[in-house]
Each structure stands twice: as structure tokens, then as C-alpha cells.
Amino acid sequence: MKDYLQSKQEEMLHLLEKLVNIDSGTYVKSGIDEVGRVLQKEYETLGYVVKVDEQPERGNNLTFRHKDASDPQILAIAHMDTVFVEGTVSERPFTRDEKRAYGPGVHDMKGSQVALLYALKALIQENAEAYKNVVILLNTDEEIGSPESRPLIEAVAKETKYALIVEPSQSGETVVSQRKGGGKYFLKVSGIAAHAGGEPEKGRSAIEELAHKIVKLHALTDLEAGVTLNVGIIRGGTSVNTISPHAYGALDVRVETPEQAEEMDQKIREICATPDVEGTSIELTGKMRRPPLILSDASRELLAVVQEAGRELGVEITDIKSGGGSDGNLTAAVGVATIDGLGPVGAQAHSAEEYLEIDSLVERTLLIAKVIQKLS
Numbered sequence: 001m002k003d004y005l006q007s008k009q010e011e012m013l014h015l016l017e018k019l020v021n022i023d024s025g026t027y028v029k030s031g032i033d034e035v036g037r038v039l040q041k042e043y044e045t046l047g048y049v050v051k052v053d054e055q056p057e058r059g060n061n062l063t064f065r066h067k068d069a070s071d072p073q074i075l076a077i078a079h080m081d082t083v084f085v086e087g088t089v090s091e092r093p094f095t096r097d098e099k100r101a102y103g104p105g106v107h108d109m110k111g112s113q114v115a116l117l118y119a120l121k122a123l124i125q126e127n128a129e130a131y132k133n134v135v136i137l138l139n140t141d142e143e144i145g146s147p148e149s150r151p152l153i154e155a156v157a158k159e160t161k162y163a164l165i166v167e168p169s170q171s172g173e174t175v176v177s178q179r180k181g182g183g184k185y186f187l188k189v190s191g192i193a194a195h196a197g198g199e200p201e202k203g204r205s206a207i208e209e210l211a212h213k214i215v216k217l218h219a220l221t222d223l224e225a226g227v228t229l230n231v232g233i234i235r236g237g238t239s240v241n242t243i244s245p246h247a248y249g250a251l252d253v254r255v256e257t258p259e260q261a262e263e264m265d266q267k268i269r270e271i272c273a274t275p276d277v278e279g280t281s282i283e284l285t286g287k288m289r290r291p292p293l294i295l296s297d298a299s300r301e302l303l304a305v306v307q308e309a310g311r312e313l314g315v316e317i318t319d320i321k322s323g324g325g326s327d328g329n330l331t332a333a334v335g336v337a338t339i340d341g342l343g344p345v346g347a348q349a350h351s352a353e354e355y356l357e358i359d360s361l362v363e364r365t366l367l368i369a370k371v372i373q374k375l376s
Contacts, residue, residue, distance in 0.1 A: 001122040001369055005362045008121070012114050012361055013101065015042075019110040020094040020103035024059070025143075026081040032059025032140045035080045035113075039138060040064075042117055046124060048136070053152050059140030061149045063156060069132045073161040074375055075336070076134055076368075077153065077327045078112050078343075079142030083350045092352065100346075100355040111356045112166040112343030113138070119368035130376035135160060142327055145184065145289040153330050162302055162375055163331035165340035166368065168349065172360055173310075176341030177295045177303055177319035179329055180226065181261050183288035185251040185268055187213060191280045193238065193245035203243025204279035207236045210247040212276035217251060220267055226256035227264065228323075253288065254323055261288045290329040295319070298337035302375075306339050309370035313363075342368055 005012075018038060024031040036059060040050050043064045053061035059080060065072060082105035094103035101111070116136065123131040137156055139149035146153065157163055167176065189210045194203030214231045221228050229251060236247030251268070255261045265288055272284040295303075303319055310317035320341075328340035345360035 001126055002362075002366055004125050005118060005122055005365055008118060009362055012118055013096065013358070016101060016106065016111060016114045017094040019113060020106050021089050023084065023086045023089045024080055024082055024105065025084045025086060025088070026058065026141055028086045029055070029057065029059050031086065032080050036060055036062050036138065039080070039113060039117065043136065046120060053149070055140065055148055058148050061140055061152055062138045063152070064136040066132045072133045072135045074134045074164060074372060075137060075157055075160040075162065075331065076116055076164045076166060077137045077139065077331070078109060078116050078166040079139050079327065080113070081140050081143050082108065083143050096358065099358060101358055102355050104354070106356045107168045107344070107346030107354050108349035109166065109168050109343055111346065111361060112168055115344050115361060115365040115368060116166050118365045119372065122365065122369045123372060128373050130373045133376040134372055139327065145182075145325070146327055146330065147289065150330055153327055154334050157331040157334050157336045160336060163328065163336045163338040164342055164368065164371065165326055165328035165331070165338065166343045167326050167328070167341050168343040169341045169345050169360075169364065170347060172345050172363055173315055174318055174320050174341065175303070175306055175339050176322045176328070177299060177339060178321040179293035179325055179340065180254040180256055180323050181258070181288060181292035181329060182255070182290050182325045183253040183261070183265070183286065185253065185284060185286035187249040187251065187272060188283040188285075189236070189247040189280060190283075191243065191245050191247070191277070194243040196241045196243055200243060204277060205243050206247035206280055207244040209275055209277040209280040209282070210234065210236060210249050213271060213282070214249060216271045217268065220264065225260065226254075227260055228254045229264070251286070256292055258291060261291065264288070290325040291333040293326070293329045293332045293338065293340065296332065296337065299332065299339065302337040302339050305374050306371050309367060309374055312370060313366060315367070342371070
């Protein structure tokens with residue numbers, strides 16, 4: 001398989017360029033659906049049949065099974081959305097040098113889309129029946145927590161035994177076995193407007209109320225326990241000389257255990273239930289969206305298979321814990337053995353400096369193919 005994939009590296013990079021040069025931020029439905037059409041054509045050429053999960057606002061989720069498959073036991077998940085707004089590609093399209101490829105989503109995770117596709121091509125080239133044992137799920141809202149695709153992911157996962165999450169890797173020697181759970185909460189604060197100089201006593205500052213809440217919410221962070229809370233967005237007010245009648249804050253929460261998730265949800269609601277500034281009020285929305293990805297006994301066994309495949313390729317693979325969430329959190333939560341971070345290597349995801357290590361494209365594709373073969 002290695003010789004085959006090395007001979008296909010330029011072809012893989014050409015497809016990567018094509019995918020990167022399509023704007024496919026989570027809220028760019030037309031772009032995500034275009035990425036989906038490109039990949040659908042590729043998979044159909046290999047004999048896979050698509051089932052389209054139509055979405056009115058997000059991109060359509062795609063599930064592929066081979067036409068000759070009977071009861072596939074491996075679920076491979078790769079998301080098609082990125083974090084970048086429409087127009088980013090025109091500002092900085094795909095480029096490459098001898099070692100790295102650059103562009104919006106090249107690492108997270110269009111390189112992974114190419115790796116997964118070519119892993120199956122390599123298995124077909126080897127006449128290995130394992131390619132029939134895989135269900136491929138390409139979803140479109142992972143970057144915002146998979147709110148629409150979650151029911152689909154959970155339903156398909158329950159029909160399988162193993163979940164391979166092809167999120168990108170930070171190193172060719174690592175995969176991800178644990179991830180923090182997370183949630184998003186949104187605070188909409190209402191106050192009373194008044195002239196800040198003429199009649200300040202008549203006003204009730206929504207910004208002041210939000211400030212009190214930010215301090216209390218941030219105080220819940222416990223780094224040793226792996227719990228973090230961060231109000232990452234705030235807005236408010238109408239003018240500098242007006243007591244602010246409204247304010248808004250968005251809160252990110254990360255936890256390591258289900259018990260912590262329940263505790264944080266309760267504490268956040270308690271803090272926001274009572275105003276600190278008399279005359280203001282808070283509307284709290286949001287929830288804990290992703291359960292933690294915990295290394296179960298079944299996932300340990302799957303990890304051992306991944307590590308064995310790595311050794312056969314001359315790589316000693318270790319598992320790491322990540323603070324970020326993924327769709328692996330969802331598959332693990334329904335009891336499916338899950339290993340994450342199987343994609344190609346790169347860094348600076350979600351930034352203008354994002355890049356993919358070109359050599360890792362073939363290396364990680366080969367690893368994915370080996371793992372699928374061993375599990376089959």
C-alpha cells in the first residue's frame with residue numbers, strides 16, 4: 001500500500017487544493033455542499049452509495065456505505081466545515097512549498113478528508129475486503145459542536161463497533177484517546193437606559209451586571225481539576241454617555257467528567273438566576289453540548305490495534321488527551337470504542353498560519369488503512 005500511496009501523493013495534493021479552495025465555513029451552506037459534491041463523486045467512483053441528510057441552513061450531511069457491504073462495523077467521521085468566513089479563500093488560497101501546504105482548513109480538516117478517501121482507495125488497490133467494512137460520515141457543523149448532525153452521528157455509531165475520528169494530528173506519533181467535554185452558554189442582560197451625566201440615578205447598567213457575572217463565572221475555573229470557563233465575547237451599550245440598557249456575553253465551558261459537566265451547569269444557572277445590579281435581568285440560554293471523551297476498556301483495545309498498526313509501519317504511537325472537543329465525544333458517549341486524531345499532521349488550525357505537513361499525508365493515510373484492515 002505504501003508504494004501505491006506514494007505514487008498518488010501529487011494526486012492527493014491536487015484534490016486537497018481543490019477542497020481548500022472552496023469556502024466551507026460552517027455558515028456557508030453553498031460551499032460545504034460543493035465540498036460534499038466533490039467528495040460524493042469520489043466515493044461513488046469507488047462503489048459507495050450516499051445517503052444525504054438534507055439541512056435547510058447548514059450543509060447537507062453525507063453517509064456512505066459500499067454497495068456490497070452487509071453489516072459494516074467501522075464508522076469513520078470527518079467534518080467538511082471550517083471556521084473561516086466566506087471570502088477567505090480569495091484572500092489566501094491554497095499554496096504549498098516543499099514541506100508544507102497552506103490555506104483555510106488545510107489542516108482542520110481537509111487534509112483528513114483526502115487521507116480517509118485514499119485509505120479506502122489503497123485498500124481497494126490491495127484487494128482487501130476491509131473497505132466494505134466502513135461507514136463514512138461527513139458532517140457539516142462540527143466546528144460549532146455538531147448540533148444538527150449529532151442525532152445522525154449517534155444513530156450510525158450505535159450500528160457499529162468502532163469509531164475512527166479523522167481529526168488532524170499534532171504529531172505523527174500520537175492519536176487522541178481522551179477529550180474534554182464542553183458547552184456554550186449565552187447571557188442576554190437587560191438594564192434601563194438613562195443619561196450618564198444628567199440622570200444616572202435613573203439608569204440600571206446592563207454592562208455592570210454582565211461584569212459581575214463574568215467575574216463570578218471565571219472564578220469557577222479549576223485548572224487542576226481540568227475545568228475552565230471563559231467569557232470570550234461581550235457586547236453592550238448604545239453610546240458612551242448612556243447607561244447601557246443591554247449587554248451580551250458568550251461563555252465557553254470545558255470539563256473532564258460527566259459529574260463536572262452537571263456541576264458546572266448547575267452553578268452557571270445559579271449565578272445567572274439572581275442579578276447583582278438591582279433592576280437588571282438576565283436571559284440565559286445554552287447548555288453542555290459535548291460529553292467528555294473518556295478512555296473506556298473498549299477504546300483501550302482499539303488503541304492497542306492502532307498502536308500495533310503503527311509499529312508495523314515503524315512508528316511508536318502514544319495516546320494523548322486534548323482540551324478541544326470533537327465528534328469522538330459523541331461516539332464514545334453512546335458506548336462505541338473510539339480513537340481520535342488519526343488525520344495528517346499540521347498546526348496553527350483556525351488561524352491564517354494554518355499548515356499541513358505534506359509528508360504526513362501519505363503516512364497517516366497508510367495508518368488509517370492499516371487500522372481498518374486490522375479491525376476487519
